Amino acid sequence: xxxxxxxxxxxxxxxxxxxxxxxxxxxxxxxxxxxxxxxxxxxxxxxxxxxxxxxxxxxxxxxxxxxxxxxxxxxxxxxxxxxxxxxxxxxxxxxxxxxxxxxxxxxxxxxxxxxxxxxxxxxxxxxxxxxxxxxxxxxxxxxxxxxxxxxxxxxxxxxxxxxxxxxxxxxxxxxxxxxxxxxxxxxxxxxxxxxxxx
Amino acid sequence: xxxxxxxxxxxxxxxxxxxxxxxxxxxxxxxxxxxxxxxxxxxxxxxxxxxxxxxxxxxxxxxxxxxxxxxxxxxxxxxxxxxxxxxxxxxxxxxxxxxxxxxxxxxxxxxxxxxxxxxxxxxxxxxxxxxxxxxxxxxxxxxxxxxxxxxxxxxxxxxxxxxxxxxxxxxxxxxxxxxxxxxxxxxxxxxxxxxxxxxxxxxxxxxxxxxxxxxxxxxxxxxxxxxxxxxxxxxxxxxxxxxxxxxxxxxxxxxxxxxxxxxxxxxxxxxxxxxxxxxxxxxxxxxxxxxxxxxxxxxxxxxxxxxxxxxxxxxxxxxxxxxxxxxxxxxxxxxxxxxxxxxxxxxxxxxxxxxxxxxxxxxxxxxxxxxxxxxxxxxxxxxxxxxxxxxxxxxxxxxxxxxxxxxxxxxxxxxxxxxxxxxxxxxxxxxxxxxxxxxxxxxxxxxxxxxxxxxxxxxxxxxxxxxxxxxxxxxxxxxxxxxxxxxxxxxxxxxxxxxxxxxxxxxxxxxxxxxxxxxxxxxxxxxxxxxxxxxxxxxxxxxxxxxxxxxxx
Numbered sequence: 010x011x012x013x014x015x016x017x018x019x020x021x022x023x024x025x026x027x028x029x030x031x032x033x034x035x036x037x038x039x040x041x042x043x044x045x046x047x048x049x050x051x052x053x054x055x056x057x058x059x060x061x062x063x064x065x066x067x068x069x070x071x072x073x074x075x076x077x078x079x080x081x082x083x084x085x086x087x088x089x090x091x092x093x094x095x096x097x098x099x100x101x102x103x104x105x106x107x108x109x110x111x112x113x114x115x116x117x118x119x120x121x122x123x124x125x126x127x128x129x130x131x132x133x134x135x136x137x138x139x140x141x142x143x144x145x146x147x148x149x150x151x152x153x154x155x156x157x158x159x160x161x162x163x164x165x166x167x168x169x170x171x172x173x174x175x176x177x178x179x180x181x182x183x184x185x186x187x188x189x190x191x192x193x194x195x196x197x198x199x200x201x202x203x204x205x206x207x
Numbered sequence: 208x209x210x211x212x213x214x215x216x217x218x219x220x221x222x223x224x225x226x227x228x229x230x231x232x233x234x235x236x237x238x239x240x241x242x243x244x245x246x247x248x249x250x251x252x253x254x255x256x257x258x259x260x261x262x263x264x265x266x267x268x269x270x271x272x273x274x275x276x277x278x279x280x281x282x283x284x285x286x287x288x289x290x291x292x293x294x295x296x297x298x299x300x301x302x303x304x305x306x307x308x309x310x311x312x313x314x315x316x317x318x319x320x321x322x323x324x325x326x327x328x329x330x331x332x333x334x335x336x337x338x339x340x341x342x343x344x345x346x347x348x349x350x351x352x353x354x355x356x357x358x359x360x361x362x363x364x365x366x367x368x369x370x371x372x373x374x375x376x377x378x379x380x381x382x383x384x385x386x387x388x389x390x391x392x393x394x395x396x397x398x399x400x401x402x403x404x405x406x407x408x409x410x411x412x413x414x415x416x417x418x419x420x421x422x423x424x425x426x427x428x429x430x431x432x433x434x435x436x437x438x439x440x441x442x443x444x445x446x447x448x449x450x451x452x453x454x455x456x457x458x459x460x461x462x463x464x465x466x467x468x469x470x471x472x473x474x475x476x477x478x479x480x481x482x483x484x485x486x487x488x489x490x491x492x493x494x495x496x497x498x499x500x501x502x503x504x505x506x507x508x509x510x511x512x513x514x515x516x517x518x519x520x521x522x523x524x525x526x527x528x529x530x531x532x533x534x535x536x537x538x539x540x541x542x543x544x545x546x547x548x549x550x551x552x553x554x555x556x557x558x559x560x561x562x563x564x565x566x567x568x569x570x571x572x573x574x575x576x577x578x579x580x581x582x583x584x585x586x587x588x589x590x591x592x593x594x595x596x597x598x599x600x601x602x603x604x605x606x607x608x609x610x611x612x613x614x615x616x617x618x619x620x621x622x623x624x625x626x627x628x629x630x631x632x633x634x635x636x637x638x639x640x641x642x643x644x645x646x647x648x649x650x651x652x653x654x655x656x657x658x659x660x661x662x663x664x665x666x667x668x669x670x671x672x673x674x675x676x677x678x679x680x681x682x683x684x685x686x687x688x689x690x691x692x693x694x695x696x697x698x699x700x701x702x703x704x705x706x707x708x709x710x711x712x713x714x715x716x717x718x719x720x721x722x723x724x725x726x727x728x729x730x731x732x733x734x735x736x737x738x739x740x741x742x743x744x745x746x747x748x749x750x751x752x753x754x755x756x757x758x759x760x
Binding site: 083084085086087088089090091092093094095097098 | 288290291292293348374375376477478526527528529530531560585587589618642644669670
């Protein structure tokens with residue numbers, strides 16, 4: 010039991026420089042809950058039932074507003090839900106996070122389309138570079154390096170969730186990837202009308 | 208009875224058998240069997256349904272020998288806390304010994320229900336081959352088998368009426384195991400495969416008489432053409448009363464089941480990440496619902512709508528969509544529970560996961576629902592007090608046990624002192640199962656329970672400051688119960704040794720997974736016990752214990 014206590018202390022969050030002894034300010038998200046293997050811990054636990062706990066609660070509340078609950082160590086088997094349910098919730102989450110945002114990319118004049126996962130790119134620059142690479146066997150000119158289609162053969166456009174054809178690059182990246190349904194690399198001459206800003 | 212007068216001979220055996228057939232509960236039949244030898248003999252030959260609450264309480268061969276005419280058996284294996292990973296995975300609960308004995312002694316077995324047991328494909332194949340008239344297979348929270356074993360069942364059990372496989376860990380190595388079902392499957396009435404991925408539409412057309420349908424994962428988002436097929440397939444099941452499944456497809460698919468909603472008495476949406484508004488719309492169609500399982504995404508508003516629509520509701524379970532609390536807070540609070548308690552006069556069973564509670568709310572619920580038989584409240588953060596008064600929730604739970612005189616099952620949570628145990632011990636006269644976690648101040652708490660609660664059968668405790676004294680003082684009580692589980696409490700090895708010596712009809716299992724230092728036999732009496740499982744048995748110590756389990760004698 011003592012060993013358990015020591016290893017728990019190791020995983021506790023602390024304020025202060027590494028190497029210094031931890032001040033006793035309770036890391037409110039860690040000491041709660043099932044670390045009560047020892048009876049002594051219970052005394053601590055029961056102190057929560059009187060006034061000092063209400064202050065701690067409020068303090069904790071403030072903390073929670075400021076930052077997400079950091080490293081909330083999970084108690085084994087709590088809350089009591091079956092592994093089956095836990096796994097299915099977890100799988101759902103992982104699926105949600107890992108699910109790619111695959112969109113088709115067509116290029117005017119190319120005999121076949123490609124598919125890319127928008128989630129792997131960090132921004133427009135990377136996207137353009139990837140498309141350049143993917144379609145260079147078909148391209149007859151350089152891809153626009155900046156927004157718009159000034160002076161180049163091709164423009165990168167996309168169809169958004171409303172079905173409208175939009176020029177790539179106008180909106181913030183995050184907004185783009187959440188609304189982009191497919192990409193189309195258009196001949197510059199057709200794309201002229203889109204880039205009103207340029 | 209009156210000495211000398213063999214009154215049992217007043218009637219032929221068949222008459223007594225007929226009389227016994229009216230006894231509703233096993234407990235009544237057990238009592239009749241104790242009256243005299245003749246009744247014991249007659250009763251055992253006419254009992255056709257057997258429930259074994261603990262697979263280690265009796266030798267399989269002994270059970271089979273005593274009741275030779277059994278047609279339906281239900282057996283439970285691992286302790287309940289195994290569901291929450293508190294029991295080592297190799298602890299035991301294997302089904303082979305039972306299946307082998309049943310195959311030998313009950314060739315006419317029609318119904319088998321196993322819970323929390325390790326069932327191998329070999330077991331399933333044995334069942335499929337040997338029980339010629341097999342009708343019902345129910346495996347809940349089991350593991351150890353694969354879809355290959357299920358294929359054997361599907362292929363051989365031509366009279367299968369019910370196949371219930373929910374919440375098992377199944378290895379999926381045989382695609383299309385369901386294609387082994389016969390083309391014309393007129394006998395199947397219950398199909399619950401909520402642990403597997405499978406396309407059901409084809410099967411549904413073959414089993415239009417289905418009363419109970421549980422689906423696996425619905426990856427229907429990528430198959431839009433499936434919608435109308437599904438809608439007509441489900442509408443074709445005119446007898447459908449119970450529906451459960453993974454409605455991952457979201458709100459667009461719910462209308463596929465609107466046609467059957469009015470007939471539904473049981474709806475399990477507890478794996479469906481459907482948001483409140485869609486849930487409300489769906490449930491408003493289900494006026495005859497008696498049982499509803501949902502996720503907390505239903506929120507208080509949803510429960511208020513349920514309270515308004517589902518006046519026949521008897522059982523409600525609300526599961527957490529985000530148990531580890533990282534996402535946005537859900538607006539499911541004590542208000543939802545109170546609304547249900549006020550609006551549903553037939554409600555008697557509740558399982559409710561939430562993050563906040565008040566004594567006042569519990570008092571209201573207790574007043575509204577004196578007929579509760581099962582009340583399980585899980586406030587997800589341990590030691591959470593009444594969030595308004597900051598008091599422990601003793602008063603609230605005490606009100607529940609004092610008001611609900613027929614309460615058979617109770618799970619506690621939140622901040623609780625010994626006071627709540629005093630109330631439970633004194634008032635919970637029908638209580639059969641109690642689950643306690645992170646509660647109590649000291650030994651007195653456990654003593655109140657063990658010295659009161661005269662019908663207590665199962666007690667499971669974790670992370671409570673209960674020690675040796677109440678256990679030793681109430682040793683005799685343990686023989687009147689099915690089992691006791693204690694983990695992360697303050698029990699020592701010495702007390703366990705004493706208990707084992709004193710009570711030969713108990714198996715005292717000490718589970719120590721950490722394995723430091725000396726083996727358990729050489730550890731001193733004051734060595735703390737991590738996990739303790741005590742159960743009464745007439746079979747003596749079992750022979751299949753893994754290395755982390757010691758049975759003390």
